[in-house]
Amino acid sequence: MSLMGILDRVADLDTFDKVIEPARRAVLSALKPPALKNALHGTWLGHPLHPVLVQVPVGSWVSAGLLDAIPPLRPAATLLIGTGVAAAVPAALSGAADWSEQSTGVRRLGALHAVLNTAALGLYAGSLVARRNGRGGLGRALSYTGLGIASASASIGGHMSYAQSSGASHAATAARALTTEWIDLGPLDDLPEGRPALRTGKGSSVAVPLAVVRRGGRVDVFVGTCSHLSGPLYEGTVERLRGEDCLVCPWHGSAFDLDGGQPRRGPAANPQEKLEVRMEAGRVLARVPARNR
Numbered sequence: 001m002s003l004m005g006i007l008d009r010v011a012d013l014d015t016f017d018k019v020i021e022p023a024r025r026a027v028l029s030a031l032k033p034p035a036l037k038n039a040l041h042g043t044w045l046g047h048p049l050h051p052v053l054v055q056v057p058v059g060s061w062v063s064a065g066l067l068d069a070i071p072p073l074r075p076a077a078t079l080l081i082g083t084g085v086a087a088a089v090p091a092a093l094s095g096a097a098d099w100s101e102q103s104t105g106v107r108r109l110g111a112l113h114a115v116l117n118t119a120a121l122g123l124y125a126g127s128l129v130a131r132r133n134g135r136g137g138l139g140r141a142l143s144y145t146g147l148g149i150a151s152a153s154a155s156i157g158g159h160m161s162y163a164q165s166s167g168a169s170h171a172a173t174a175a176r177a178l179t180t181e182w183i184d185l186g187p188l189d190d191l192p193e194g195r196p197a198l199r200t201g202k203g204s205s206v207a208v209p210l211a212v213v214r215r216g217g218r219v220d221v222f223v224g225t226c227s228h229l230s231g232p233l234y235e236g237t238v239e240r241l242r243g244e245d246c247l248v249c250p251w252h253g254s255a256f257d258l259d260g261g262q263p264r265r266g267p268a269a270n271p272q273e274k275l276e277v278r279m280e281a282g283r284v285l286a287r288v289p290a291r292n293r
């Protein structure tokens, strides 16, 4: 069986759900303050934060592994290991925030990812202690073992991103399925005021739901599936957040500003795909932006 097949089998296992679910509830409860939640997801950045932060421990530990192979450079390796240990903490916190609002299979693999990362972090911390106590050989053995475990864990994280689409924009995928032509969404007067309405956009092979919001004579049109996990934005609400009108997802409460689609409240960290709009004889026409054509 391929590595991908093994990881898919792990994602199907419900054996550890009794431990995973209470842990998830604890993370969700710790993330009640919106500022903390938005900070850890990367909502403020308009990009998931976890893949940005993990560069530091991964890069530091891989580099330390190379420097440890050259005796005169081992003090530099120790410095890099310490940098990686310190940077692993915020990376883990942002990963835990994302993990807590993912689908079941992603949470199962994410739990394994977290256990392996914790083991690697413990080994690197032990390596620092050993090096400080003059036991360089033991320190290198611990850090190389940690590097092996962290690498295995990174491959699981890659599977979660690339095969399970955790962290990917689900709205961008849907936008790519839309026709590149202008889509007739019907008369402006048929749209309700100040709440999203469902319209269907012609796709190249399948129809794509759109969320259409009218505010007076202005209309904003978004891909109808939320960038976070494909929730139905056309069943959401319009709320005012920090002075901006936002479209709010009914599934996990992510909010996207109506003017640009930027995330204003997590868990979404990716923007919501927004279509170009024009009016013609009282009818609303929309088209995917050039980047999605």
Ligand code: FES
Pocket: 226, 227, 228, 229, 230, 231, 232, 249, 250, 251, 252, 253, 254, 266, 267, 268
């Ligand atoms: S699907 Fe999670 S916030 Fe929309």
